[in-house]
Amino acid sequence: MIKKIGVLTSGGDAPGMNAAIRAVTRSALNLGLEVYGIHDGYLGLYENNIEKMHPRSVSEKMGHGGTFLGTARLKEFTEYEVRKVAVQNLEALGIDAIVAIGGDGTYRGALALSKMGIPIVCLPGTIDNDIAGTDYCIGFDTALNTVVEAVDKLRDTSNSHRRCSIVEVMGRNSGDIAIWTAIATGAEVVICKETGYNREEVLDTIRKAALSKRHAIIILAENMIPIQELAQIVSANTAFDARATVLGHVQRGGAPSAKDRVLASEMGVRAVRALLEGDNHHCICDRNGKLISAPIEEVLAEDDSIQTMEKYEVFKLVQ
Secondary structure: OOOEEEEEEOOOOOOOHHHHHHHHHHHHHHOOOEEEEEOOHHHHHHHOOEEEOOHHHHOOOOOOOOOOOOOOOOHHHHOHHHHHHHHHHHHHHOOOEEEEEEOHHHHHHHHHHHOOOOOEEEEEEOOOOOOOOOOOOEOHHHHHHHHHHHHHHHHHHHHHHOEEEEEEEOOOOOOHHHHHHHHHHOOOEEEOOOOOOOHHHHHHHHHHHHOOOOOEEEEEEOOOOOHHHHHHHHHHHOOOEEEEEEOHHHHOOOOOOHHHHHHHHHHHHHHHHHHHOOOOOEEEEEEOOEEEEEEHHHHHHOOOHHHHHHHHHHHHHOO
């Protein structure tokens, strides 16, 4: 019987994580459980950096970006002996189960812990929106709005100077931020893992834009082609003077949107209920507006590019 649960955030931070921590804490306490906050993700679990949580522990946290529990990456967590120390720390405090909030690496760490007997439920917290099985990850909506606002502002100055703005966005191995931004801003070109990069197609599209417009926008996902190299190619082969902008980690920050706050709150409550219902090595997924609990193994085995490509088809049709 579960009486004490721990909550942690791991990997890259995402707006809405604090709302998720708050929801897990408040709902668990209201259901008669004890809650422990684990600082700095799996690193804090290993170093026993754990504190008991109270209702006031999460007061006035929902509207802040990042994660007040902190986060870190611990590559050594793949090692059994490191996880064994973490399990011993949990046992010493009598913590029966964990809610872990994060991305792909967080899920894999959780799965490894569950195989050592720790009941665990994950929440998808990543701006990349690259967790299969869920339509939305906590933090994606906020990051997307941050990027769209930046691109809208760049368009104003690009139009004034007859330029092509090339904007590099984050996304790790997923093109969701890139493609959704391209749709939302009316960009001429989007380049990401799912679309690939074809130099001549890009140049042809930008040349056509130059015949009727004073500006063009290219949305480039990170790790595709060096942005300065692409800017030089566009400047040398089209009528536009291309300028490169790397948005970087500004995409991770800022107050979470209302959508992310609500999604995080709903998922946090659902995670606690899932643990009490006996779900182990599960994760909470938003599928067609409904929250479900699914095994982590199934989610990790799914192809997360299908939804992304559906959005790319929308992008192509509205050009």
